[in-house]
Amino acid sequence: MAVNIKITNVGRRFGQLKALTNVNLEVAAGEFIAFIGPSGCGKTTLLRCVADLETVSEGEIMIGGDAPQKVRKARKLGLISQRPAVLPWKRAVDDVRFTQEVTGRAGFSPDDILSDFGLAGHEKKRPHELSGGMLQRVNCASAIAHDPELLMMDEPFSALDEMKREEMGEWFAAELQKRPRTVLFVTHHIDEAVLLSDRIVVMSPSPGRIHAIVSVDAPRPRNREFRTSPAFVETTARLRHMLFNEMRSAA
Amino acid sequence: MRSADTINARVAFDSHRSRTMRRVWTTTLKIVLPIASIIGLWYFAIYASGLPSYVIPEPTAVLNSLIVNRALFFEHFVYTLQVALTGYVLANVIGIGLAILFVALPISRDAVMPAAISIRNVPYVIMVTVLALAMGDGFWTKVIIVTMAGFFPVLVNTYRGLKSVDPIILDRMRILDASLWNVFVRVRIPYSVPYMVAAQEITGSSSIVIAISVEWMISRSGLGYLINQSMMAYAGERVYAVALISAAFSFGAYSLIHFLGGRLNWAERKDR
Numbered sequence: 001m002a003v004n005i006k007i008t009n010v011g012r013r014f015g016q017l018k019a020l021t022n023v024n025l026e027v028a029a030g031e032f033i034a035f036i037g038p039s040g041c042g043k044t045t046l047l048r049c050v051a052d053l054e055t056v057s058e059g060e061i062m063i064g065g066d067a068p069q070k071v072r073k074a075r076k077l078g079l080i081s082q083r084p085a086v087l088p089w090k091r092a093v094d095d096v097r098f099t100q101e102v103t104g105r106a107g108f109s110p111d112d113i114l115s116d117f118g119l120a121g122h123e124k125k126r127p128h129e130l131s132g133g134m135l136q137r138v139n140c141a142s143a144i145a146h147d148p149e150l151l152m153m154d155e156p157f158s159a160l161d162e163m164k165r166e167e168m169g170e171w172f173a174a175e176l177q178k179r180p181r182t183v184l185f186v187t188h189h190i191d192e193a194v195l196l197s198d199r200i201v202v203m204s205p206s207p208g209r210i211h212a213i214v215s216v217d218a219p220r221p222r223n224r225e226f227r228t229s230p231a232f233v234e235t236t237a238r239l240r241h242m243l244f245n246e247m248r249s250a251a
Numbered sequence: 252m253r254s255a256d257t258i259n260a261r262v263a264f265d266s267h268r269s270r271t272m273r274r275v276w277t278t279t280l281k282i283v284l285p286i287a288s289i290i291g292l293w294y295f296a297i298y299a300s301g302l303p304s305y306v307i308p309e310p311t312a313v314l315n316s317l318i319v320n321r322a323l324f325f326e327h328f329v330y331t332l333q334v335a336l337t338g339y340v341l342a343n344v345i346g347i348g349l350a351i352l353f354v355a356l357p358i359s360r361d362a363v364m365p366a367a368i369s370i371r372n373v374p375y376v377i378m379v380t381v382l383a384l385a386m387g388d389g390f391w392t393k394v395i396i397v398t399m400a401g402f403f404p405v406l407v408n409t410y411r412g413l414k415s416v417d418p419i420i421l422d423r424m425r426i427l428d429a430s431l432w433n434v435f436v437r438v439r440i441p442y443s444v445p446y447m448v449a450a451q452e453i454t455g456s457s458s459i460v461i462a463i464s465v466e467w468m469i470s471r472s473g474l475g476y477l478i479n480q481s482m483m484a485y486a487g488e489r490v491y492a493v494a495l496i497s498a499a500f501s502f503g504a505y506s507l508i509h510f511l512g513g514r515l516n517w518a519e520r521k522d523r
Contacts, residue, residue, distance in 0.1 A: 053422055075428050085423040089441055089517035098437070102429040146427070
């Protein structure tokens with residue numbers, strides 16, 4: 001069901017610009033990996049290469065032993081974009097169904113997932129009738145409605161307020177508890193990364209590369225109390241040190 | 252208490268009725284005033300210019316001609332309608348068809364676009380002459396001219412609309428491995444609808460104007476031919492009658508397109 005990922009010596013150039021260089025990473029099936037780092041560190045580019053939206057300039061990406069294109073064509077991928085990728089004329093529930101119709105995969109029940117995301121009563125609304133945060137939650141529902149084996153998220157909750165952000169994080173944590181899927185999660189939010197991830201890949205810019213990989217050794221389910229536990233505090237402090245001190249001195 | 256309620260209800264009813272009356276009154280004024288002012292200006296032009304009645308007939312003469320010659324007008328109107336409508340439909344088929352081809356197969360754009368631009372820029376008097384020499388002055392000659400004059404706005408607007416899809420939606424389609432058919436039918440074409448609607452208003456009115464003009468030049472039937480005929484016979488009131496019919500026709504076509512377009516157009520619907 002869940003797939004493993006093997007990223008070997010991956011580089012990506014845009015003309016003279018080195019967006020990614022020498023990226024090596026192995027992700028176990030069912031693992032939750034967060035990518036964190038300053039703008040321009042190539043985390044979105046890496047995600048797009050795994051999603052077969054871009055091709056690597058060097059190296060190789062294998063998902064469950066197959067090339068990204070093959071996995072994409074098997075409709076095993078889901079990507080939650082940072083900006084809503086919803087159709088402006090579709091009602092929320094129809095947009096969620098649209099994913100299922102296009103892929104031919106049933107996945108989650110559209111009404112259930114929308115109500116799980118706090119959108120009960122808003123199913124029939126069109127994008128212009130929804131707030132930015134609501135729209136982004138429709139976007140999340142639409143992106144995963146076909147229940148993909150490999151789930152990628154590109155700063156999915158950045159448009160949400162703090163409470164909704166936590167609720168959404170908890171939904172994903174609970175869903176993954178029920179049935180593990182491999183997740184690649186790009187974020188700017190240190191707490192969120194620690195709360196959700198098995199490992200956190202810290203990336204640094206120009207050229208985009210992996211700076212360090214931090215494991216989060218804490219049992220699941222991680223509830224809200226986890227945020228005040230020593231393990232949580234220690235890990236976030238470590239990450240802050242990396243992002244604010246090590247990288248600044250390197251630059 | 253009860254009587255107060257009754258009074259309140261009465262006041263409400265009265266104010267409701269007076270509001271309705273006011274609305275009827277303003278609507279009536281909106282219709283009557285332009286007509287009255289046009290007729291007024293018309294009479295003023297007659298008396299101020301002192302031109303003969305075959306140049307500027309009285310409104311009553313025009314109205315009389317409309318009634319007396321209604322069978323004749325109707326026959327020629329139907330002919331013009333057929334030319335304009337057939338040309339309009341073909342302009343859309345070709346315009347939308349080419350736009351889809353350009354997006355599906357970008358190289359076709361480089362191949363076809365120069366020719367399309369050239370056709371657009373040939374004065375249509377020349378097209379009429381060449382086509383009349385080649386095909387005679389029949390129905391299809393006129394239809395082709397109408398089509399050639401009308402397809403370009405449809406092509407350009409539809410193409411722009413098909414390309415206006417937010418790239419993030421195309422990423423979504425790619426991630427989901429949506430078929431080319433789904434991308435076109437369920438994403439690109441709906442995105443293009445507001446652009447297509449905008450093009451219809453241009454092509455719709457140009458179809459009527461061009462149809463009448465071509466008939467004026469080469470035809471033996473249609474409203475354009477009727478203008479020509481009436482002019483030769485110094486029947487000014489008939490020329491004006493045809494002008495009224497064409498104006499009503501254009502206005503009707505425009506309103507219909509606008510109404511249908513508004514229903515199809517998701518981008519406009521959301522403003523309501």
